[in-house]
Amino acid sequence: MRGRTIIIGGILAAAILLPDAGRAQLSPQGILGGITRPFRHALGQVGHYHRARHHRRAAAARAAAEPRTTASRESAGLSGSRLGWVGPPAWPNAYEDMLGFTFWPSDYAPRLRGHGFDVIADTITGRFDLPRSVARTATTGSATKDDSESDGSMGQCADPTSTESNWPSSRIDQFVQLSGTQRAALEKAQAAVGQSIKNIKADCRSPAAIAPPERLRAFVQTLWAVRDAGISLRGPLKEFSDSLTKAQMDGFAVQQSQKPPARDQKASNELMARQYQACASPNAERAERMVKEIEMRVRPDKEQATSFENFHQTSSNMAKMLIASCAKPIPTDPMARLDSVNDQLAAMNYAAATVQIAFDDFYGRLRNEQKMRFDSMAR
Numbered sequence: 001m002r003g004r005t006i007i008i009g010g011i012l013a014a015a016i017l018l019p020d021a022g023r024a025q026l027s028p029q030g031i032l033g034g035i036t037r038p039f040r041h042a043l044g045q046v047g048h049y050h051r052a053r054h055h056r057r058a059a060a061a062r063a064a065a066e067p068r069t070t071a072s073r074e075s076a077g078l079s080g081s082r083l084g085w086v087g088p089p090a091w092p093n094a095y096e097d098m099l100g101f102t103f104w105p106s107d108y109a110p111r112l113r114g115h116g117f118d119v120i121a122d123t124i125t126g127r128f129d130l131p132r133s134v135a136r137t138a139t140t141g142s143a144t145k146d147d148s149e150s151d152g153s154m155g156q157c158a159d160p161t162s163t164e165s166n167w168p169s170s171r172i173d174q175f176v177q178l179s180g181t182q183r184a185a186l187e188k189a190q191a192a193v194g195q196s197i198k199n200i201k202a203d204c205r206s207p208a209a210i211a212p213p214e215r216l217r218a219f220v221q222t223l224w225a226v227r228d229a230g231i232s233l234r235g236p237l238k239e240f241s242d243s244l245t246k247a248q249m250d251g252f253a254v255q256q257s258q259k260p261p262a263r264d265q266k267a268s269n270e271l272m273a274r275q276y277q278a279c280a281s282p283n284a285e286r287a288e289r290m291v292k293e294i295e296m297r298v299r300p301d302k303e304q305a306t307s308f309e310n311f312h313q314t315s316s317n318m319a320k321m322l323i324a325s326c327a328k329p330i331p332t333d334p335m336a337r338l339d340s341v342n343d344q345l346a347a348m349n350y351a352a353a354t355v356q357i358a359f360d361d362f363y364g365r366l367r368n369e370q371k372m373r374f375d376s377m378a379r
Contacts (some may be wrong), residue, residue, distance in 0.1 A: 084163040086200050088222040089207045090122040095226050099168050102338045103329045116283045116322040121290040121354050123219040126378025182243045189236035196229030201337040214365050216356045287319035298370045307362040314358040318351035
């Protein structure tokens with residue numbers, strides 16, 4: 001157990017400690033390959049473990065019968081969204097959550113830190129709530145035109161929710177009185193946000209129209225685009241942050257630190273323990289539920305069992321790795337918070353790319369009727 005912990009911790013450390021310059025320059029495949037290369041063999045040697053199949057199928061049946069909670073439906077859909085669908089289908093608010101956590105961590109930390117292996121599992125199974133226009137496109141074959149974009153490049157990702165084209169700057173204006181120089185810096189940051197939204201949406205595809213392995217590949221690419229958006233915002237955000245006084249910074253960054261006075265250390269430890277539990281349980285349990293339900297639907301035969309167990313073990317390892325990202329203290333500085341989001345997204349992308357290797361092998365071994373049963377998991 002200690003050896004597995006060291007392996008997983010090393011993977012996450014490698015993802016987090018990549019220099020900023022390298023992050024901005026390398027492609028998803030390059031960075032993920034660089035992270036994966038030293039550890040791929042070690043992970044491949046993790047022993048497979050076997051359980052009684054009838055126990056797993058019984059648990060899968062219970063998991064399949066459980067309705068999704070209101071919180072998970074809202075985070076998966078666009079409830080309360082200001083930017084619309086700007087992220088992968090399983091996490092359409094990803095870019096808004098990045099921005100919100102950077103400026104207003106007290107409001108957005110639960111939304112951001114609450115995501116981990118759940119979005120990977122939902123992408124594989126196809127269980128996420130589509131905006132109505134995309135669902136309509138998937139069933140009718142006709143996209144809904146987004147009148148805000150004359151080139152039509154974002155039509156497939158257009159959604160009927162109202163969006164705010166000048167967010168987050170509009171909210172900052174509500175809390176801070178800016179000088180001319182400060183406002184010009186904020187406008188640069190807002191322009192970077194607008195361009196990033198276009199970039200993220202440019203390669204959007206209806207998830208209902210592609211097979212599960214392709215859905216996972218599209219997830220990796222889109223989440224990487226969200227991370228790239230965070231990197232491109234770093235320069236304009238630093239210019240704006242540097243122009244503010246401490247009083248102005250405190251005006252919109254309500255929650256500056258989670259580090260309490262020494263006399264409240266016990267309360268802090270309890271808070272961190274609750275935060276860890278809220279993050280750890282969903283990650284580990286979501287991976288297990290996904291694997292068990294897939295086994296119940298597909299019913300792998302003896303020739304597919306080894307590949308299925310490898311997919312199971314890899315998913316479990318990656319879910320455990322992602323626990324470390326969501327249990328960290330919230331940084332006090334906006335720039336540090338933006339960097340922490342980029343690190344979290346890098347870890348999620350590494351986890352998704354690692355799971356994809358095992359999933360591609362397993363899915364490729366399925367017979368046509370098994371693939372049809374697998375594909376029917378999507379709602």
